[in-house]
Amino acid sequence: MKHLLGIENLNKDQIMNILETAVSFAEINQRQIKKVPTLKGKTIINFFAEPSTRTRTSFEVAEKRLSADTYNIAVSGSAIQKGETLADTALNLQAMGPDAMVIRHSVSGTPQLLTEIMDCSIINAGDGFHEHPTQALLDAYTIWQRKGGFEGLKVALLGDIYHSRVARSNIYLLNKMGAHVSISGPGTMLPKEVEKMGVTVEKLPKYAVQDADIVMMLRVQNERASNLLYPDVREYSRYFMLTPELLKLAKKDALVMHPGPANRGVEIDDVVMDGEQSVILEQVSNGVNVRMAVLYLLLGGADK
Amino acid sequence: MKRESINVRKVLLNETEMSKIIDRMVYEMIEHLSLLKNVAIVGIRTRGVILAERLIKKIEEKENVRLATGTIDIALYRDDFCKGLSSPKTGPSVLNFDPEEYHIILVDDVMYTGRTVRAAIEAVMDYGRPKSIKFVSLIDRGLRELPIHPDIVGKVIETSPEDKVAVFFKETDGEDKVVLG
Numbered sequence: 377m378k379h380l381l382g383i384e385n386l387n388k389d390q391i392m393n394i395l396e397t398a399v400s401f402a403e404i405n406q407r408q409i410k411k412v413p414t415l416k417g418k419t420i421i422n423f424f425a426e427p428s429t430r431t432r433t434s435f436e437v438a439e440k441r442l443s444a445d446t447y448n449i450a451v452s453g454s455a456i457q458k459g460e461t462l463a464d465t466a467l468n469l470q471a472m473g474p475d476a477m478v479i480r481h482s483v484s485g486t487p488q489l490l491t492e493i494m495d496c497s498i499i500n501a502g503d504g505f506h507e508h509p510t511q512a513l514l515d516a517y518t519i520w521q522r523k524g525g526f527e528g529l530k531v532a533l534l535g536d537i538y539h540s541r542v543a544r545s546n547i548y549l550l551n552k553m554g555a556h557v558s559i560s561g562p563g564t565m566l567p568k569e570v571e572k573m574g575v576t577v578e579k580l581p582k583y584a585v586q587d588a589d590i591v592m593m594l595r596v597q598n599e600r601a602s603n604l605l606y607p608d609v610r611e612y613s614r615y616f617m618l619t620p621e622l623l624k625l626a627k628k629d630a631l632v633m634h635p636g637p638a639n640r641g642v643e644i645d646d647v648v649m650d651g652e653q654s655v656i657l658e659q660v661s662n663g664v665n666v667r668m669a670v671l672y673l674l675l676g677g678a679d680k
Numbered sequence: 681m682k683r684e685s686i687n688v689r690k691v692l693l694n695e696t697e698m699s700k701i702i703d704r705m706v707y708e709m710i711e712h713l714s715l716l717k718n719v720a721i722v723g724i725r726t727r728g729v730i731l732a733e734r735l736i737k738k739i740e741e742k743e744n745v746r747l748a749t750g751t752i753d754i755a756l757y758r759d760d761f762c763k764g765l766s767s768p769k770t771g772p773s774v775l776n777f778d779p780e781e782y783h784i785i786l787v788d789d790v791m792y793t794g795r796t797v798r799a800a801i802e803a804v805m806d807y808g809r810p811k812s813i814k815f816v817s818l819i820d821r822g823l824r825e826l827p828i829h830p831d832i833v834g835k836v837i838e839t840s841p842e843d844k845v846a847v848f849f850k851e852t853d854g855e856d857k858v859v860l861g
Contacts, residue, residue, distance in 0.1 A: 400753060403772035412756040440755075614722050672756070676767025 379498045381487050382507035382668055383548040391549060395517050397669035398662070399579050404441065405664055418475040418675055422448045423454070424501070425481045430636050431501050431510070432637035438667035443476075444675075462486070463493055470494045475675055479503070484541075497674045502541055505600075510670060511635050512545035514656070514663040516553065518655055520588060522631055526553035532584040532626070533557055533575070535594030535643050536565040536605070542618060542635045543594055547573050557583040561594075561616060564605035581616055589628040592633045593618050593644050601664050606621060609642055617646045623653065683853050686846050686861035692837060693858040698818075700828035701834040702731075705816065706738045709785070710827070712741070720748035720782040724753075724800050725771055728788035730849045731818055735787060746792045748782060750775040779808040785831075789847040790818035794828035819858060822846045 378391065391460065404412055420439050424432050429620055432448070439446045449469075469477065476497040479487050484504030491498045502508040516526070523529060531550055537543045537559055550557050551574045559570065562579040571577050580582040585591055595605075596612065606612045620659075623632065632654045638644050649656065693701065712833070713719050721739075723732030729751050736747055755770040786800050797815050804810060818834040823841060835858075839845060844861035 397767075397770055400756070400770040400772045403774070404756075407807065412806065413802070414756040543726075672770070673767050 379500075380509050380648040381491070381498065381500050381675060383509050383512050383552075386509075386549075386552070386643045388552050390515065391552060394666065394669050394673060395520055397673060398513075398517050398665040401438075401441075401668035401672070404661075404668070405661070407515075407637075411441050411444045414672060415439070415442040415675055418442075418444045419473065419670070420444045420446050420475045421474045422446060422501075423467055423469070423477055423479045425451045425462075425479075425486075426450070426502070428480055430663065431480065431508075432567040433634060434663040435499075435501060435510075435658070437669055438664050438671060442668055444671070446472075455568040460640070460670075463489075466490050466493045468482070468635045469501050470496065475669065479543055486577070499670065499674065504541065505543045505544070506541050507548075509545050510667055511542050512664040513670065514544075514659055515546055515592070515633060516549050517633070517662045517666050518633065518659050519555075519631070522655065523589060524551065524680055529555040529589040529593070530587060531555050531557045531590040531592060532581070532588040533559045533592045533594065534581050534584060534618065535557050535561050536596055537561050537570060537594065538565045538605070539597045539600045540566050540594045544573075546592065547575055551575075555590075558588070558650070561646055562606050562612070581618075581622060582625055583640040585618075585622055587624045588630055590631050590633060591618060591626050593624060595635065595637065596639055596642050598620060602647055609651065611643070613642050617641070617645055619645050620651070623648055633659060638658070683846060683848060686844055686859065688859045688861055690860040691817075691857055694846070695834065695856040698856045698858060701735060701818070703738070705818070705832055705834050706735060709735060709816065710743060712785075712814070712832070713743075716783045716812075718748070718782045719785060720775075720779075721773065721785045721787060722750040722751060722752050722804065723749060724786060724788040724796060725753045725773075727847055727852070728786075730851050731847075732787035733820065733851075735816070740832055743793060743800075746824050748777040750777070750784075752786070752800050752803050753759050754796055754799035755802055758801045759795060759799065773803060773808050775804075779797060779804060779810045782810055783812045784810045784813070785814045787816045788846050789849075790819045790820050790821060791815070791816070791830050791833070792823060792845075794826035795826045797828050797830075798826055811849055818847060819845055 377464035474496045478499045480501040487500040557575040560581045634656045683736045722728030751774045755768040814831040816832040817830045819838045820833045821839040848857045
């Protein structure tokens, strides 16, 4: 495996291998000295053409703990603002000889395009409405650690499915691992024929949440004009917010997950977000473990 | 090294011979240990861990002591990681003691170039500064590439770089033996 573009093209064994490898890194992240020399001398560029706190920091922490040299590029402050095309920027970065580039971009398929332009490993950190593979992997790692497996689990995925690359990657992954995904959200936020992805579509969140092992919330993405898809925030939260009452319908030991950043009081109630069943911050910690595993497996040159 | 892929040319040690050698190593270790307090025995993944478990069990029975133990994975400390080999499978390291307070005895099944031991020393050092580090190996097949020497060895054999030396353990491979392939 040279690139990580999405979950769609991974098989069950590859996913499990990433999760199992992440266990080693979880141990390192518990140590007093959280650094190993594995990627010493490797150069990694983090190119985030969209805002990000969690993913960008998480990748950078992962890279630094593996001893790689990292460089961050944001669109503001880059030559893209002077009118350089993405392809030209990519060629120029390639000329500096990086070993990997982590890319986030608002256009779906950008990471794929870069694999055709550049020689280095490309890691998708979220492209448009397409995929966000490392998010799905860290979600899977969290579920695997907490539930011991995936087979037969019911996962409720609620909110703006249409704009959500997190939803797509998670649906691919959970289906491959044998979990069952039920989705619910405003009709305007469900893609056409989404059931063809192998999910059950419920009109109301309560049916999706009923007896669920995992309740995964998605963010209302106002920067992607989500706000045009529902009348107003109060109406959205009234029907689709994860409240303590809604959560009661899930299994007693159900986990509450959210990829962040969360809109408190819109898609998730404060009480739930900070409650005992919430593993939202655990997801963030696990993100570093999983991203270290991905970098290790990609840059070690396995399958070359 | 996959055990089933080895074309066995010669059995170097059978079960009885291996058992006698391990017993002798236990006596040598006890002799060593009697000089030291705060000793931890740490196996190098994966077959060093099995050998370490056997040594620990025998030492604890004979001496009626409890030893600190651990496991170290060297995959992330290899010096050939950037040489384009595939990423070796990793597992977590476990050191459930404060290394600063202990004399650490590293255990592996076969000693060869010395590069594994170097990596293991670096891995241990990342947890802290142990009082000392010693190295114990069942087989020393020579051909060192680094100035590293074992403290206790079960058996020394002469090999060439093309040879493969593989230790089989009941726990993982169904039988105890050492073969040349």
